[in-house]
Amino acid sequence: MSTDLTVTVHDRDDRLVVITAAGALDYGTSGALLEQAATATSTHRSLALDLSGITFCDSSGLNALLRLNRHTGADGTALTLVAVPDQLRRLLRITGTDTVLTLRDNLTEL
Amino acid sequence: MLAGLLAASHLLPLELLPSTVAEHARAVGFTQVLIYLGDLQRDVLRLLTGRGLDAGQDGAGEEAELKIEGSLAGLAYQYGRVLPEGPRDAEERTWWVPLLDGTERLGVLRITTADDDLRAREEMTLLAALIALILHSKEDSSDALARLTRAQPLNIAAEMQWNLMPPRSYADGRVMISATMEPAYTISGDAYDYATAGPFVHLSLFDAMGHDTAAGLTANLAVAACRNSRRQGRGLAETSERVEAALIEQYGHSRYATGVIAELDTRTGLLSWVNRGHHPPVLMRRGRWHSHLDCRPTHPMGTGLGLPTTVCREQLEPGDRIVLYTDGIIEARGADDQEFGLERFTDFLDRQHAEDLPVPETLRRLIHAVLDHHDGRLQDDATVLFCEWIGPEAAPGDRAAQLAGLPPEEPVPPPHDSGSTL
Structure with missing residues (x-):
């Protein structure tokens, strides 16, 4: 299992920033995602997380998403999870957190 | 003597x-x-x-x-x-x-x-x-x-958990309860608990996030808060909310635990539970049929997401088995990167049920199968808490003795396939 996570940041316009994360979102990697996201949301009102390349997400990864959701909720930034893979979608459904997070199938919906 | x-x-x-x-x-x-x-x-x-x-x-x-x-x-x-x-x-x-x-x-x-x-x-x-x-x-x-009794050193979380949890088997005339947990020597955030009070049997299973000593501390806090609340007579929903409050007080939303907190009324077979972001319990009936007791989950304890807490209910039949489990059981990946999987897990339990093995032995074999699937090394805790509702009578009966693997009064030969020389 890969323990690497690749995070790329793309400013789509003044309003929306897209962060693409690919690889394993777990205890070892979720901190990096949170850091990049915190920087991005300081300049943009809307954050989309493209998760289509996530191969694995554990409880620490889910915790990172929930912390990010709490953080963006507090400062009025809109957070959207885009193209959530099946394993992660299952995790969100089991934990009931799919009702708290905003999910979209693709970026064109934003 | x-x-x-x-x-x-x-x-x-x-x-x-x-x-x-x-x-x-x-x-x-x-x-x-x-x-x-x-x-x-x-x-x-x-x-x-x-x-x-x-x-x-x-x-x-x-x-x-x-x-x-x-x-x-x-x-x-x-x-x-x-x-x-x-x-x-x-x-x-x-x-x-x-x-x-x-x-x-x-x-x-x-x-x-x-x-x-x-x-x-x-x-x-x-x-x-x-x-x-x-x-x-x-x-x-x-x-x-x-x-x-330790073949290798324990990590600190395992030292805490094994001293926290009740014995791995319990039976009386009403229920047979058995549990197993791996990796036994290096636990992180899993913990199970059970207890009886009058006609009620409490069952709970927690999976605290992370794979470190802090995960073990979180699980300990969750079990202690749960015991504390139920011993004061609080209901399932309130108990789960008290566990959440204790976690938020200590960790301020930075750590959480998923879990199922359940109660079986052994007089009637009514099972009630709260699912806090955990895999749904599995119900096995007559060893042939099983179902996942889906019921709207509430958010994991410690996340404070504010979803309403639902108390779920299911009417059991005598002989029904309830199985609670954590991620590591089904998500353990083998060398081929294939998960052990929910289906393999329930198939295994069905097959062993047909062999009429004592329940603790079934679970010992299950956990060894999960370990073998993963070449002996698990990346996550794998825990199973099993409970069969035998019936309403608390006085010990033959069924409880058989499920628990108590020696019969008359010695009997071992099974034919044992390969032993008597």
Whole structure:
């Protein structure tokens, strides 16, 4: 299992920033995602997380998403999870957190 | 014999147990009694000599360790049977006798005697019962016992969890409960709990996020908060909310635990539970059919997401089995990167049910299958908490004895496929 996570940041316009994360979102990697996201949301009102390349997400990864959701909720930034893979979608459904997070199938919906 | 041993037990250090047992057992014609104890992972049985810091040194020529798989001692342990060894016409024979504290399988006794009558066999099981009680009474004050039954060092979380959780097996006339947890020596955030009060049986399973000592602390806090609340008579929903409040107070939303907190009314078979972001319980009926008890989950405890707490309910039939489990059971990946999977997990339980094995043995085999699937190394804790509702009568019955693997009063031969030579 890969323990690497690749995070790329793309400013789509003044309003929306897209962060693409690919690889394993777990205890070892979720901190990096949170850091990049915190920087991005300081300049943009809307954050989309493209998760289509996530191969694995554990409880620490889910915790990172929930912390990010709490953080963006507090400062009025809109957070959207885009193209959530099946394993992660299952995790969100089991934990009931799919009702708290905003999910979209693709970026064109934003 | 028993009265003398019982009287001596109050002031008996664990180290003197083997020699004191030997002395009292001679009075009833047992020329030798050896005590073998199972290790934490239930792979081997180790000889308690009473000598050395682990009370397992200097075995005077006796085998210090026996494998549970493939030995006659192991068969007695697995199937809960009293098994003789050696030819029937020998002057003396040795007998393997299961050592059970309640229904918790501690190990086996090896008893050597010339007697082969009913009285001798009754003395064997009574002696085993008393030794198990004495071992249990010394357990909390003896490091030697902990050292002897550990095949490798524990991590700190495992040290906390194994001292926190109730024994891995419990049974009375109403329920059979059994649990298993791996990696036994390096736990992180899993913990199970169960308890009875009047007609109610409480069951809970927690999986705290992370794979570090903090995950173990989170699980400990969750179990303690849950016990504290239910012992004050709070209901399931409020109890889960109190666990959440305790986690948020300590960790301020930075740590959470998923879990199921359940209660079975053994008078009626009504199961009630709260699912806090966890895998739904599995209901197995008559070993042929199972279903996942889907019910709207509430958010994990400690996340404070504010979803309403739903108390779910299911009417059980006598003989129904409820299985709670954590991620590691189904998500353990093998060398081919394939998960062990929910289907393989439930198939395994169905198959073992058909073989009518004692439940603790079924779970021991399940966890070894999960470990084998993953080449012996798990990336996440794998825990199963199992409960069969037998019926409303608390007085012990045959079914409970059979499920728990208590030795029958009449010795019976081991199964044909055992490969042993009797």
